[in-house]
Amino acid sequence: MELLRQRILAEGENLGRGILKIDTFLNHQLDADLMVAIGEEIARRFTAARPNRILTAEVSGIVPAVMAARALGNIPVVYARKHKPITMREPVYVETAPSHTKGGEVNLMVSPEFLHAADRILIVDDFLATGRTIEALARIVQYAGATLVGIAVVVEKTFEGGREALQHWHVPIEAMAIITDMSDGRIVILESE
Amino acid sequence: MELLRQRILAEGENLGRGILKIDTFLNHQLDADLMVAIGEEIARRFTAARPNRILTAEVSGIVPAVMAARALGNIPVVYARKHKPITMREPVYVETAPSHTKGGEVNLMVSPEFLHAADRILIVDDFLATGRTIEALARIVQYAGATLVGIAVVVEKTFEGGREALQHWHVPIEAMAIITDMSDGRIVILESE
Numbered sequence: 001m002e003l004l005r006q007r008i009l010a011e012g013e014n015l016g017r018g019i020l021k022i023d024t025f026l027n028h029q030l031d032a033d034l035m036v037a038i039g040e041e042i043a044r045r046f047t048a049a050r051p052n053r054i055l056t057a058e059v060s061g062i063v064p065a066v067m068a069a070r071a072l073g074n075i076p077v078v079y080a081r082k083h084k085p086i087t088m089r090e091p092v093y094v095e096t097a098p099s100h101t102k103g104g105e106v107n108l109m110v111s112p113e114f115l116h117a118a119d120r121i122l123i124v125d126d127f128l129a130t131g132r133t134i135e136a137l138a139r140i141v142q143y144a145g146a147t148l149v150g151i152a153v154v155v156e157k158t159f160e161g162g163r164e165a166l167q168h169w170h171v172p173i174e175a176m177a178i179i180t181d182m183s184d185g186r187i188v189i190l191e192s193e
Numbered sequence: 194m195e196l197l198r199q200r201i202l203a204e205g206e207n208l209g210r211g212i213l214k215i216d217t218f219l220n221h222q223l224d225a226d227l228m229v230a231i232g233e234e235i236a237r238r239f240t241a242a243r244p245n246r247i248l249t250a251e252v253s254g255i256v257p258a259v260m261a262a263r264a265l266g267n268i269p270v271v272y273a274r275k276h277k278p279i280t281m282r283e284p285v286y287v288e289t290a291p292s293h294t295k296g297g298e299v300n301l302m303v304s305p306e307f308l309h310a311a312d313r314i315l316i317v318d319d320f321l322a323t324g325r326t327i328e329a330l331a332r333i334v335q336y337a338g339a340t341l342v343g344i345a346v347v348v349e350k351t352f353e354g355g356r357e358a359l360q361h362w363h364v365p366i367e368a369m370a371i372i373t374d375m376s377d378g379r380i381v382i383l384e385s386e
Contacts, residue, residue, distance in 0.1 A: 013280075021280035028281070029307045030255070030270040032263035058252045059272075062223070063259050070225035077223040079252075083295055087206075087214035088221070102276055114222045 001041050001176045002192045007034065008155070008177055014187050018129070018157060020179065026126060026154065027060050038176055039067020042124060042152040045174045049149040051075060051122035055115070055137055057097070057108055058082055064154050065124035072122075078115065080108035080137060093143045095136035108136050110144075117145035128153040128175060131162030138169055155179060194234050194369045195385045200227065201348070201370055207380050211322070211350060213372065219319060219347065220253050231369050232260020235317060235345040238367045242342040244268060244315035248308070248330055250290070250301055251275055257347050258317035265315075271308065273301035273330060286336045288329035301329050303337075310338035321346040321368060324355030331362055348372060 056065035156175030181188035218224035249258035349368030374381035
């Protein structure tokens with residue numbers, strides 16, 4: 001997506017060690033219209049896969065997921081919780097993923113009420129880096145006996161190897177912006193086809 | 194909103210002690226089209242207040258806030274973080290609010306990059322119960338020297354006193370559904386005007 005590419009180049013900050021700050025429109029402040037455009041592009045790339053539900057993880061995956069869900073005909077979105085709310089009944093599907101904010105690991109929890117064996121699941125998240133968060137979500141899809149049909153992310157950092165780590169799921173992986181290099185303060189993003 | 198009222202009556206669960214579970218479309222699974230309708234109704238009620246930015250708190254306030262922002266002409270949304278991401282620089286505005294998932298208290302943090310003295314802020318959240326989360330957000334608005342112009346919530350539980358607790362801000366408070374009674378397993382919601 002050229003629009004997203006331009007926004008990252010204009011507003012993204014390379015904080016070193018592969019850390020990209022895009023707080024102006026994705027991770028702290030949100031640009032609703034840009035999120036709609038991202039959702040529409042995700043939908044365009046995955047309509048043929050016929051997902052009937054989207055799975056994401058709190059926090060920053062939720063808005064792109066909801067916008068994609070709307071563009072796919074208002075399919076439901078379920079977001080994995082990182083802290084168990086008092087409204088969540090046992091049993092739950094639970095997997096662990098690395099925490100980007102706290103270090104260590106965080107639980108991702110999904111109620112079986114919202115993932116069924118007949119479901120065709122599209123996973124949506126904000127970043128694809130090492131792939132470990134998405135790996136955890138894909139395992140939860142597997143626990144439910146549902147079918148994973150695709151993985152969509154807003155931003156991929158190719159140099160962290162996530163795409164390779166997720167190949168074993170044999171589903172299409174689509175990134176709306178693909179960053180190939182963040183060494184020496186650079187932010188290099190692939191030109192859109 | 195009659196649509197929201199009907200959905201809560203059909204799908205909400207009264208878990209006792211004032212706890213309302215609406216995981217089917219708001220707090221775990223999300224219904225994108227319903228969130229759009231809620232956002233449009235929030236915008237209708239606050240257009241005259243001319244907000245130029247929305248402040249909310251992660252997690253469940255974010256989607257209603259983004260939908261309202263879009264309906265208000267794509268004003269930016271900033272969401273208070275509960276865990277400090279590595280991308281967030283000091284100094285930050287920080288307030289504490291009660292945690293609904295973990296007990297105890299949680300920090301709400303907003304970067305001064307995204308709250309300015311000239312801003313006219315609409316606060317959006319999913320629930321108005323005791324009002325303590327919204328009180329914390331309103332204080333952050335005050336720290337930034339910005340002007341609070343209104344408070345919008347998806348669901349208000351009148352019997353927890355939040356509206357009274359927030360009166361001292363002297364701004365309009367609008368709830369898209371107003372629950373007046375949850376005693377003895379009931380869920381009583383005001384009829385829409």
